[in-house]
Amino acid sequence: MKAWYLQPAAWLGASLLLLVGLAALLAGHLYPGDPLDMVGVPYVWPGRQADTPLGTDLMGRDLAAGLAHGARVSLLVGFSSALIAVVIGVLVGAVSGFYRGRVDAVLSRITEFFQTIPAFLLAIILVAVLKPSLGTIVLALGVTSWTGVARLVRAEFLTLREREFVKASVALGAGDLHLIFREILPNAWTPVIVSTALLVANAILSEAGLSFLGLGDPNVVSWGSMIGLGRDALRTGWYMTALPGLAVVLTVLSLNLLSDVLHAALNPRLSRGRGRG
Amino acid sequence: MLQRILWRALQLLGVVLATAVLNFALLKALPGDLVDVIASESGSVSAEYVAELRQLYGLERSAAAQLVSYVGRVLQGDLGYSFRFGEPVLALVLQRLPATLSLVGVALTVSVLVGVLLGVAAARRPHGLADALISSAATLGYSAPMFWTALMLIVLFGVRLEWFPIAGVRDISAGYQGWRLLLDQAWHLVLPALTLSIYYLAVYVRLTRAAMIESLAEDFVRTARAKGAPERTVVWRHALRHALLPVLTMLGLQSSALLGGSIVVETVFAWPGLGQLSFEAIKSRDLPVLLGVLLFSGVLVVLVNALVDVLQARLDPRIRVTHRAPAQGVPA
Numbered sequence: 001m002k003a004w005y006l007q008p009a010a011w012l013g014a015s016l017l018l019l020v021g022l023a024a025l026l027a028g029h030l031y032p033g034d035p036l037d038m039v040g041v042p043y044v045w046p047g048r049q050a051d052t053p054l055g056t057d058l059m060g061r062d063l064a065a066g067l068a069h070g071a072r073v074s075l076l077v078g079f080s081s082a083l084i085a086v087v088i089g090v091l092v093g094a095v096s097g098f099y100r101g102r103v104d105a106v107l108s109r110i111t112e113f114f115q116t117i118p119a120f121l122l123a124i125i126l127v128a129v130l131k132p133s134l135g136t137i138v139l140a141l142g143v144t145s146w147t148g149v150a151r152l153v154r155a156e157f158l159t160l161r162e163r164e165f166v167k168a169s170v171a172l173g174a175g176d177l178h179l180i181f182r183e184i185l186p187n188a189w190t191p192v193i194v195s196t197a198l199l200v201a202n203a204i205l206s207e208a209g210l211s212f213l214g215l216g217d218p219n220v221v222s223w224g225s226m227i228g229l230g231r232d233a234l235r236t237g238w239y240m241t242a243l244p245g246l247a248v249v250l251t252v253l254s255l256n257l258l259s260d261v262l263h264a265a266l267n268p269r270l271s272r273g274r275g276r277g
Numbered sequence: 278m279l280q281r282i283l284w285r286a287l288q289l290l291g292v293v294l295a296t297a298v299l300n301f302a303l304l305k306a307l308p309g310d311l312v313d314v315i316a317s318e319s320g321s322v323s324a325e326y327v328a329e330l331r332q333l334y335g336l337e338r339s340a341a342a343q344l345v346s347y348v349g350r351v352l353q354g355d356l357g358y359s360f361r362f363g364e365p366v367l368a369l370v371l372q373r374l375p376a377t378l379s380l381v382g383v384a385l386t387v388s389v390l391v392g393v394l395l396g397v398a399a400a401r402r403p404h405g406l407a408d409a410l411i412s413s414a415a416t417l418g419y420s421a422p423m424f425w426t427a428l429m430l431i432v433l434f435g436v437r438l439e440w441f442p443i444a445g446v447r448d449i450s451a452g453y454q455g456w457r458l459l460l461d462q463a464w465h466l467v468l469p470a471l472t473l474s475i476y477y478l479a480v481y482v483r484l485t486r487a488a489m490i491e492s493l494a495e496d497f498v499r500t501a502r503a504k505g506a507p508e509r510t511v512v513w514r515h516a517l518r519h520a521l522l523p524v525l526t527m528l529g530l531q532s533s534a535l536l537g538g539s540i541v542v543e544t545v546f547a548w549p550g551l552g553q554l555s556f557e558a559i560k561s562r563d564l565p566v567l568l569g570v571l572l573f574s575g576v577l578v579v580l581v582n583a584l585v586d587v588l589q590a591r592l593d594p595r596i597r598v599t600h601r602a603p604a605q606g607v608p609a
Contacts (some may be wrong), residue, residue: 112288113295115530116578117571120537121555125567128559129306201420208422209541213556227425231545238432247426253420260416 013257020122020251024071026079031065035221039065057226058233067247070223074251077207082140082199086192089149094188095179096150104154111147119144120206127215137210140189141203149195156188191268197259201252202246208248223248225252292575297351300568301344354475356572357565366569370551374573376446377543377550381535383466384473385528392478393524395435396485397517403490403513411482418479424541427472434468438570441467444547469546473538477531481582484527495519525592529585533578536570 034041039052039062046055048065054064096107126140160166161184169183210216211224223244230240350357356366395415399408435443447453447462492498493516501515539552547553551570558566 019431109291114294116292116533116575117296117299118533118535118540118574121532121540121571121574124540124556125303129303209424212422212424212542213544219460224422227422227428230377231428232447234428234432235436238428238436241428241432242424245422248425249421252422253417254418257417261604 007261009257010261013254013261016250016254017258020071020075020247023068023178024075027065027068027072031062031068033065035065035069036061039084045237046243054243055237055239057229058237063226063240063243066221067223069221070226070244070247071221072253073134073217074204074207074218074248077134077141077206078200081138081141081196081203081207082196084138084198085146085199085203086149086196088143089146089201090153090185090192092146093150093153093155094157094185097154098141098161098176098180098184100158100161107150108154111150114144114147116223117225120209123206124213124215127210128155132210132215132217134220137207137215137217140210141206145199145202145206149192149199152195153188156191157184160184160187194259194263195267197255197262201255201259204248204252204255281583281586285579285586289576289579292579293351294348295329296575297348298344299570300564301309301347303567305340351568351572356504356569358565359558359566361561361563365567369554369566370573371567373549373551373554377536377539377547377552380466380469380473380543380550381539383475384470385535387470387474388477388481388527389524391474392481393485393517393521395478396482397489397512397520399482399486400489400493400520401512403486408486413484415479415482415486418475419483421476423472423476423538424545426475427469427542427545430468430472430598441465443468446549454504469542469548472542472545473535476538480527480531481524482600484524485520488523489516492516492520521592522589525585525589529578529582530580533574536574550602 038059040049042056042058044052044056046053048055052062052063052064054067057063057066090098092107092111096104096111123140123144126143127136130140131135166179166183170181174183207216207222207226208227211222212228214225214228216222216225226244227241227248230237230244233240289364339386354367356370359366359369359589362369397410399411425480431443442465446465447458493512495516495520498511498516501511506515519541524537536552537556539548539550540556542548543552546557551573555567555570558564558570
């Protein structure tokens with residue numbers, strides 16, 4: 001197998017993500033106006049008019065402007081809610097795996113309970129109860145997607161806790177906080193990093209789903225809400241649905257590719273015994 | 278075995294209790310209560326009548342007392358009454374359950390069967406041509422939002438080609454009977470089930486491929502080959518049996534995500550199942566219905582996981598306790 005940075009998946013993933021990132025950064029510069037404003041005639045197909053190269057939607061809004069501004073929302077929601085999920089997951093998993101016993105039993109039951117509730121349904125409920133806005137969407141997606149990280153970190157802590165270097169640190173009189181954050185956690189990052197890329201990808205998918213269902217922030221344009229609006233013109237102008245959907249697919253694809261590459265590069269079990277099997 | 282059954286029963290009870298408490302907390306977090314909703318729906322209501330209603334539903338008591346009586350009723354199987362739909366919640370949920378079960382059941386069966394087959398085919402030669410094609414397609418299917426896949430399928434197969442119907446469970450105007458009705462319903466199931474399958478298929482292809490690659494490198498596979506077992510037996514009996522363990526674990530973990538996925542698919546295809554019901558309940562703040570759906574989903578998840586335990590113990594005699602392997606991914 002080639003080194004990770006030579007794989008086409010790594011290059012494709014990185015360049016796609018870079019492209020989306022650039023679109024998000026330059027959105028305000030390229031399309032300074034409000035992307036929710038009308039700029040021309042509605043129902044212009046892509047490639048028909050020079051000033052709106054990707055066409056206009058059924059309210060006469062520029063699709064290209066919407067896509068660029070939507071990239072901001074997707075990346076913002078994706079990364080911030082993944083951050084919340086990682087923080088909760090690492091804390092729950094670390095405390096669970098470090099203290100074990102009764103603390104672990106209680107936290108594990110809570111984690112299992114959250115796994116029995118459909119995460120997307122809970123996110124919908126939370127956003128509906130708290131009123132849709134970027135903040136509540138980030139919060140809802142964050143607090144519903146931490147269970148996977150918690151389980152991973154717990155498993156890492158359970159084994160790392162028994163290792164010599166931790167015992168040596170205990171012998172030197174280190175406190176619990178020092179052991180958790182300075183000794184064990186730095187050695188438990190690998191699986192967390194791999195699943196963080198997946199968390200961002202899933203959060204972007206969920207955000208699109210929420211705004212498609214009409215539970216997005218009404219003040220910003222998001223790829224999901226563009227798809228929801230385009231759905232009304234599915235028969236006559238399916239490009240209005242196809243284009244924002246493609247933006248979601250490419251962004252999520254880039255994150256999934258990067259997660260796969262990271263997984264292969266950081267997982268020593270995959271590099272051994274490759275040969276014929 | 279008895280211990281495991283007891284453990285699962287306890288877990289079931291825990292899920293029911295926790296869901297009831299969670300739902301109660303949500304109910305209390307919302308501005309206004311049940312009586313406010315009834316009052317606003319019926320228009321002008323006197324203050325005395327509102328107070329009387331509060332008395333009737335026990336809303337003047339402390340939150341703790343309300344919680345106790347609420348949980349007590351849930352444990353007796355009384356899920357409450359939906360004012361939006363004008364029906365008892367239990368009847369409503371049972372009436373919507375078959376649509377979701379048939380949709381999810383078909384989609385999941387197709388995904389697991391085809392996914393395992395393709396995953397094994399890809400793992401036979403990692404980084405070969407077949408693997409490259411299968412893995413790329415799976416990664417792509419894994420990256421598309423389900424509602425968008427649904428809409429694109431509608432454009433292609435519903436609007437352009439007009440092969441399949443795009444909404445509902447049957448053609449109501451045709452008034453079919455018997456096997457013709459069954460065929461019509463199967464016809465309506467194609468696009469929604471295909472949408473769900475594309476996503477879940479990708480999940481199982483990726484999982485099976487990874488598990489098979491690890492499994493084929495294990496010592497027992499080398500032993501089987503050394504004994505002179507034919508390649509077909511080695512792959513399908515020895516290696517796959519081992520690789521199915523994480524696949525089953527994922528099946529158990531995913532059982533809760535399935536309802537989440539069916540919300541968008543049922544909404545797009547006007548499929549009258551639990552997903553659509555729960556979304557309607559959220560929009561109209563019909564919390565008893567929401568509790569009913571959450572409870573059913575929780576019970577279903579616990580049962581599926583119990584089944585996964587049994588299957589895994591059958592596949593791997595070393596597994597005796599309920600502790601399962603960690604998940605491979607975090608599906609939406």
